Amino acid sequence: MMQEPLNTNDPEVFNIIQKEKRRQTYSLSLTASENFTSRAVLEVLSSCMNNKIAPQSFRYSGDADSVDELEHLCQQRALKVYGLDPEKWGVNVQPYSGSFANFAVYTSVVEPDGRIMGLDPCDGGHQSHGFIMDKEKFSATSIFFKSMSYKVNQETGYIDYDQLEEKARLFKPKLIIAGTTSYSRNLDYSRLRNIADENGAYLLGDMAHISGLVAAGLVPSPFDYCDIVSTSTYKTLRGCRAGAIFYRKGVRSADAKTGRETLYNLESLICEAVFPRLQGGRHHHSIAGLAVALKQAMTPEFKAYQVQMLANCRTLASSLIEKGYKIVTGGTDTHLFLLDLHPNGIDGVRAVKVLQDCAIGCNKSPCPGDSALHPFGLRLGTPALTSRGLVEEDFCQVAELLHRSIQLAVEIQMNMNPKSSFKEFKETLAQDKNYQNRVREIRDEVEAFAGRFPMPGMPEL
Structure with a gap:
């Protein structure tokens, strides 16, 4: 038992990890606090x-x-x-x-x-x-x-x-x-x-x-x-x-x-x-x-990664501004920025739900003046996708996929009672065949796009 590999010792846990690995491979993580560490670091952790x-x-x-x-x-x-x-x-x-x-x-x-x-x-x-x-x-x-x-x-x-x-x-x-x-x-x-x-x-x-x-x-x-x-x-x-x-x-x-x-x-x-x-x-x-x-972190490759991460973030921000979105402070100096959805008529909680269903990950976050319980912002960051090898032109495509997903969330909200709850929003999204087809269409594009880029780390886990 002590020398038995995970896939035979505990196939249930192994399968859950494989499921998560597939999700990470075929999704777009724009969560600013997420990243992929190296294979060498992962080997040390299991030493x-x-x-x-x-x-x-x-x-x-x-x-x-x-x-x-x-x-x-x-x-x-x-x-x-x-x-x-x-x-x-x-x-x-x-x-x-x-x-x-x-x-x-x-x-x-x-x-x-x-x-x-x-x-x-x-x-x-x-x-x-x-x-x-x-x-x-x-x-x-x-x-x-x-x-x-x-x-x-x-x-x-x-x-x-x-x-x-x-x-x-x-x-x-x-x-x-x-x-x-x-x-x-x-x-x-x-x-x-x-x-x-x-x-x-x-x-x-x-x-x-x-x-x-x-x-x-x-x-x-x-x-x-x-x-x-x-x-x-x-x-x-x-x-x-x-x-x-x-x-x-x-x-x-x-x-x-x-x-x-x-x-x-x-x-x-x-x-x-x-x-x-x-x-x-x-x-x-x-x-x-x-x-x-x-x-x-002391290598030229790491410095190049950081430079690319900043360039990617600015490209993503400018692409979304060109599509009519508002960004808090109007831009970014770092690897992240806050998208303000007040002008779009949708809060961050509902937007994140649709984005998750479309295989795009990010965080809801309050904009200045918001309540922490009802945030209207999306915090978007580029560390993880830059680690997977995406460059500026790829983030123009990411911006387009983000835009289509957010527009779907806005459309669903506009067709509902303005006082409807988040629970009702989720039920509508899940039960409406048209919305589900739209989600599936975007998700298929996201998975095909994300699957082109390798996921760093161990081959199996």
Whole structure:
């Protein structure tokens, strides 16, 4: 049994995986947080590194030399990828995810009920940065810490830094988060640094979405201004599912009169927050997978991938604008953008349902001014399809398939009572033969188109 392959040991699970592999192969993933990792990373994840338990700091076993060597290698590569001086920066590569990494940062530098400011999730921020709606605390961050969100300008869609500055003066946060999840523009880290300094706050750069772009030098780097930088590792960085926390070392500030220096004390605080406060043993297979991905991130091929991903995203955005769609902020600086469906008369929930049936994947997301419970946006990104080899001309075809699917959703909604529920929308879509034929026609085209591009990874799984 221990040496038996999956297809004979558990054919039921094997068949489910095969079904999912087929879906991924013959569909178009425009989910901005999805990507395909390499075969080498997948091989590491299924290696003997999965077997070992060796928590950091408190060693329960004396045979941890190889996993320590692996972790040190991963740390060295992480610093090298981003051009960081080991005397001035350290990194913890143990977090299980980007959200875990963020919570470890809060635990380390913000006292319980301490104050945090992050971009509102309804304006492009992430739930792990704090999210309160109608006094309901949706995020664990908001349960254990006091959070106040900053906003974008409702007209332009750009972050309102003046309002952020005013709010920070009143709220006096201990930590300000510079990070996004559906905001398509580069952040003004210099302005955020000034606001943090004015309030004696730490500045955390959450580069979960843009870590690959930062590594390639194609977007402004949070390392130039932030005290701490967190990231997930599977999005544009194209690694496995894990997280990392970078932290400054050395001098934090110096008194202008006396010259007395204040040193950073982040390393012990952050490492102890990760283990033992929040996590148990290290996931060595994930650390190994990250190490492999970081080596790949230092290659010319990786840089070319990032350049192509940006070009593809701009092509997709411009193609949709030419078809009459509205994009929040009018464009993008990164690998994603937010399509505003208000002018089309359809919400994101209904649009996503039709797109899924047509074998196109993406996320519903609030546009500025939306309720999180009734979003009118679609977050679209190009990391996954770029990994499959699509270039600009291919994304013109993707835009056309998107357009036809969204127009079908609009048509269905227009032929229904404006007050009809999402359940009624789904029933109409499922029961109307004309709509089902239209869906099948688009899906067949999507599958034929997507099937032309190879799916990275293992041949069978």
